[in-house]
Amino acid sequence: MNPQYIRAVSFDNELDVNSYLNDLPVIRYLAENSISFDRPVTFLVGENGTGKSTLLEAIAIAYGFNAEGGTKNFRFSTNDTHSELYRHITLSRRSFASDGFFLRAESLYNVATNIDDMDGAPSFSPPVIESYGGVSLHEQSHGESFLAIVHNRFSGNGLYILDEPEAALSPMRILSLMVEINRLVQKNSQLIISTNSPILMSFPDGGILELSENGVNAVNYRDTEHYKITKDFLNDPERILHYLLEE
Numbered sequence: 001m002n003p004q005y006i007r008a009v010s011f012d013n014e015l016d017v018n019s020y021l022n023d024l025p026v027i028r029y030l031a032e033n034s035i036s037f038d039r040p041v042t043f044l045v046g047e048n049g050t051g052k053s054t055l056l057e058a059i060a061i062a063y064g065f066n067a068e069g070g071t072k073n074f075r076f077s078t079n080d081t082h083s084e085l086y087r088h089i090t091l092s093r094r095s096f097a098s099d100g101f102f103l104r105a106e107s108l109y110n111v112a113t114n115i116d117d118m119d120g121a122p123s124f125s126p127p128v129i130e131s132y133g134g135v136s137l138h139e140q141s142h143g144e145s146f147l148a149i150v151h152n153r154f155s156g157n158g159l160y161i162l163d164e165p166e167a168a169l170s171p172m173r174i175l176s177l178m179v180e181i182n183r184l185v186q187k188n189s190q191l192i193i194s195t196n197s198p199i200l201m202s203f204p205d206g207g208i209l210e211l212s213e214n215g216v217n218a219v220n221y222r223d224t225e226h227y228k229i230t231k232d233f234l235n236d237p238e239r240i241l242h243y244l245l246e247e
Contacts, residue, residue, distance in 0.1 A: 156187025
């Protein structure tokens with residue numbers, strides 16, 4: 001049985017009345033319900049604007065991770081734009097992870113820069129980059145550096161939070177990421193991942209929580225909008241495009 005480092009998230013419902021967060025469907029749901037994580041891998045899916053990345057970010061910060069990504073030891077800040085939601089949620093924990101990382105594709109450049117900066121300081125020995133494969137992440141492509149972090153730095157027995165990793169990865173590299181996810185699950189890890197990728201969310205035995213105007217609901221893979229729309233398009237792209245683009 002894999003440990004659930006985070007079992008659930010609940011909300012104290014004390015946001016400022018004028019906060020934009022009140023308009024997010026996930027916040028309206030959390031006002032009356034908690035969200036449970038009962039699988040080693042949980043995917044948060046849903047349309048843009050439903051709040052999945054906002055929720056994921058708040059969980060990561062509430063757990064102790066840096067808002068822009070990294071481990072609990074990362075303390076850099078290049079653009080303080082994260083929401084206040086982390087102050088208004090409570091995490092229910094079953095046990096404590098010995099490793100962990102918050103990885104978001106949009107701020108990977110900032111993480112890579114901070115690693116180079118730390119290695120430029122004389123107090124760091126051995127170099128921090130050794131834990132990431134030994135090659136500066138800036139000397140690799142976006143997708144290569146993303147997978148280098150997962151492969152080299154994610155050691156297991158940990159909590160790993162990933163925000164839309166498919167933004168950095170080709171379809172083939174998404175499959176490579178799934179291999180890494182399976183490795184981590186076998187090493188007693190928990191992963192919480194926001195994604196729009198129908199490939200990634202097919203991971204076996206992964207839980208899928210779909211965020212929508214109707215709240216947060218556990219759904220089967222083939223019942224997600226992502227799967228159905230992608231399947232319909234690939235089955236007959238000409239018909240779909242004709243319908244969309246006809247004048």
